Amino acid sequence: MSGTGSYIPSEVSCNSSFVQHEFLDKNGSKFEFTNDVIIEKFKDITGIAERRYAKTHLNTSDLAYFAAERAIENAGIDPETLDYIIVAHNFGDVKYGTIQSDTLPSLSVRVKHSLGIKNPKCVAYDLIFGCPGWIEGVIQAQAFIRAGIAKKCLVIGAETLSRIVDKHDRDSMIYSDGAGAAVIERTDEPGGILSHESATFAADEAYYLYYGKSYNQELDDDTRYIKMHGRKIYEFAVTQVPLAMKSCLDKSGIDIKDLKKVFIHQANEKMDEAIIKRFYRTYKMQVPEHVMPMNIHTLGNSSVATIPTLFDMVRKNLIANQSLEKGDKIMFASVGAGMNINAFVYEY
Structure with a gap:
């Protein structure tokens, strides 16, 4: 992994922002505990005190692109030399305030377009494998490289989970937005x-x-x-x-x-x-x-x-x-x- 990059959204949501939420159980009933108690128990279990949300005008593919740019810069490579762009996600682009997932074109194609890559032999595809998607993408990238069909791959994990959470569900406090990327390339050095x-x-x-x-x-x-x-x-x-x-x-x-x-x-x-x-x-x-x-x-x-x-x-x-x-x-x-x-x- 010759270069990495990440994009941390700027919108910070502290646990205190959930104090006024109406949390309900799966049957639609209110809890006997106050939200202060619910939030305190939540933090004790998950360790989460804050989470990050993407700005309303940004989508998952935008976050993926930002992380990709930084990984490419960190690796010091020409993006035109990439053989594969693999984007791991779960829900596609869900525009703020909507309920529809948009995966046409694929997020990987959107990232390639945003990067301005002209080379048609740079193959872009999406990977849906749940939370382990980025790891699976790296495993696939190294398989391509070891098989001799690729020299450089870009693997990205990106998501805007804040767009698909039920605000009445306590679990909504877990989820956040972000993106991370890595350039994987063949070298003569030991390791990998x-x-x-x-x-x-x-x-x-x-x-x-x-x-x-x-x-x-x-x-x-x-x-x-x-x-x-x-x-x-x-x-x-x-x-x-x-x-x-x-x-x-x-x-x-x-x-x-x-x-x-x-x-x-x-x-x-x-x-x-x-x-x-x-x-x-x-x-x-x-x-x-x-x-x-x-x-x-x-x-x-x-x-x-x-x-x-x-x-x-x-x-x-x-x-x-x-x-x-x-x-x-x-x-x-x-x-x-x-x-x-x-x-x-x-x-x-």
Whole structure:
């Protein structure tokens, strides 16, 4: 990964902005607790104190383009030399104040257009794989490169989840907007992806995340919002993700003691802490200090954008007590709608 970039929206939404919301349970009833109590419990579980929202005139493809520009500049490449542009997202462009998703043309094509790339052999496509979409895009990019059909790929994760949340659902406080990108290219230097793992659990788990109607029963039944079975997702993630991470690390040949950083999808602070603890427990180890960077406290959960954004911030020393050095062995891991899980071990 020769260059990274991210776009952090400028609109900050603090937890206090939800005090006047009318939160309802799934049956449309009011909670017995005040919003202050609901928000306090929410922060204790998720760790989220703030989240970022895109300005009303910007869409997911705009955020993706901004992150892409920065990654290309950071890599110091000519965008015309890109062989692939892969954009991971889940909901396309949802214009502010509307309920319709727009994916025609694809977001990747929009990004290529905005970048001004003329080369028709630069192939642009979208990837929908839930929150693990950016990781899956990187895995695909390295497959193209190792197969000899590509030399340079741009992989972007972007989302504007604020546009598809039910404001009457407490879970709406989790979601945020953002974009992160990386240029992956063939070099003669050692390093890169050492191993990867991907899986889809769709028997009982397919609809743990889904599109559902508002908890406000007076609103239009045909309008859908992002919904989730939080407890089921938590139990699934803390059980299956550590196993996938272990399988990935074992395939890499890297000793757990040599793993310097683990970049986990910023979904929920307590869940991520449980995942990392169980992962290290499989090796009968305690979690080393500073091994798991986090930015969920101020940026919230921006789905496919969390990991590339987090990685970009650590690369550029924008998170306290977090940095990377040449040769560091690091891991990326994510879980999300599908239910999909993936990971890769990387030599920086």
